[in-house]
Amino acid sequence: MNLHEYQAKQLFKHYQIPVPVGAVAATAAAATKICAELGGSRWVVKAQIHAGGRGKAGGVVLADSVAQVEDAAQRLLGKRLVTHQSGADGLPVTQLLIEQPTAIASERYLSLLVDRAAEQFLFMASSAGGMDIEAVAAATPEQILLVAVHPAAGVQPYQVRRIGFGLGLNAAQLKQLATVMHGLYQLATECDASLVEINPLVINDLGDLIALDAKLTLDDNALYRHPDLEALRDPSQEDAREAQARAHELNYISLHGNIGCMVNGAGLAMATMDLVKLHGGAPANFLDVGGGATAARVAEAFKLILSDPKVTAVLVNIFGGIVRCDLIAEGIMQAVREVAVQVPIVVRLEGTNAAQGLQLLAESGLALITASSLSDAANRVVAAAAGRNDTVEATA
Numbered sequence: 001m002n003l004h005e006y007q008a009k010q011l012f013k014h015y016q017i018p019v020p021v022g023a024v025a026a027t028a029a030a031a032t033k034i035c036a037e038l039g040g041s042r043w044v045v046k047a048q049i050h051a052g053g054r055g056k057a058g059g060v061v062l063a064d065s066v067a068q069v070e071d072a073a074q075r076l077l078g079k080r081l082v083t084h085q086s087g088a089d090g091l092p093v094t095q096l097l098i099e100q101p102t103a104i105a106s107e108r109y110l111s112l113l114v115d116r117a118a119e120q121f122l123f124m125a126s127s128a129g130g131m132d133i134e135a136v137a138a139a140t141p142e143q144i145l146l147v148a149v150h151p152a153a154g155v156q157p158y159q160v161r162r163i164g165f166g167l168g169l170n171a172a173q174l175k176q177l178a179t180v181m182h183g184l185y186q187l188a189t190e191c192d193a194s195l196v197e198i199n200p201l202v203i204n205d206l207g208d209l210i211a212l213d214a215k216l217t218l219d220d221n222a223l224y225r226h227p228d229l230e231a232l233r234d235p236s237q238e239d240a241r242e243a244q245a246r247a248h249e250l251n252y253i254s255l256h257g258n259i260g261c262m263v264n265g266a267g268l269a270m271a272t273m274d275l276v277k278l279h280g281g282a283p284a285n286f287l288d289v290g291g292g293a294t295a296a297r298v299a300e301a302f303k304l305i306l307s308d309p310k311v312t313a314v315l316v317n318i319f320g321g322i323v324r325c326d327l328i329a330e331g332i333m334q335a336v337r338e339v340a341v342q343v344p345i346v347v348r349l350e351g352t353n354a355a356q357g358l359q360l361l362a363e364s365g366l367a368l369i370t371a372s373s374l375s376d377a378a379n380r381v382v383a384a385a386a387g388r389n390d391t392v393e394a395t396a
């Protein structure tokens, strides 16, 4: 789960990481009111969406007057902002962060993320901070400094110095960096974050470090330990189908292809997606209906897949271990009858009561394509998705 910049900055403040002074507004009137409260004559208006790249997309406005703040608020609020990270449809802007402007002397990059292979948190830092860090990482990876933190030792002074020297900081700034790095580490461990990113970490005109931007990703599997953080969820920024799946305890991740996949078990789901790829297709989703799938749950899963307009064919691949294939077949039939299914559906059932399941499907009178093996199923669904019926007609 991702947080908004303003939410992340509130946490930063709590962990002694310096951030600009600011407040959140949901209307243009509230934005101008905040200007008065903050004082001064210039403000920064920042669209709050779960995507970076706002600066280049017009989502960060440096305003020289209250009128400009109002203009920016009217232009941004209620609209969708498209950035290079937001997807083509963009994300809805319902809140703005209004801040006192920072006079930037230079920009750095600093983040802390989980290095899964090393089973440690890893600091990433670069003196080439700002809006193009991805390009820096791709073209000149030697400009990115990596420092892993051993969980038993925590952040060590020599690690702060290594990053500080790498970032070209002076003695006073090194002290501030120590506070920032300890704050990031404490925040990440206490909140179960998988990523905390400051881009840019700026040095202002007084030579002080300030987190000008904040990105925070929380580990979904640890959210049950943080109801206060879970409460910060903004469903408007999340994939609607993923949210619906969560409500039905289905493990669903939206992807870019056109073949809907319904599988039981995460491992089988991964293997199924691989096979679809191998046969020249592209999965529209990852979906694990779980080991204890019921007919009702399968029906929900089906509706979810079919609500995606990208989907031109569906592959159902169920291995009946704990779950019985005849129950799955009933779920499929229930869903296909409830939802007016327009796309071809390829079904492969294997394991407990597979024969009964296949028989139910055959007798249902529904236009389902059954497959004899996983490879056969992948082949058929790729052909069906492409609108070819060469392999589709010969059902096993």
Ligand code: GDP
Binding pocket: 020, 044, 051, 052, 053, 054, 055, 056, 060, 062, 100, 101, 102, 103, 104, 130, 131, 199, 200, 212, 213, 214
């Ligand atoms: P992002 O583009 O979504 O990553 O949004 P950021 O919060 O990183 O802002 C983008 C850019 O806007 C920053 O890299 C800065 O160059 C600029 N910016 C943001 N806040 C300020 C500010 O207070 N003063 C100045 N001068 N520039 C700012």
Ligand code: MN
Binding pocket: 052, 053, 130, 131, 199, 200, 213
């Ligand atoms: Mn940024």
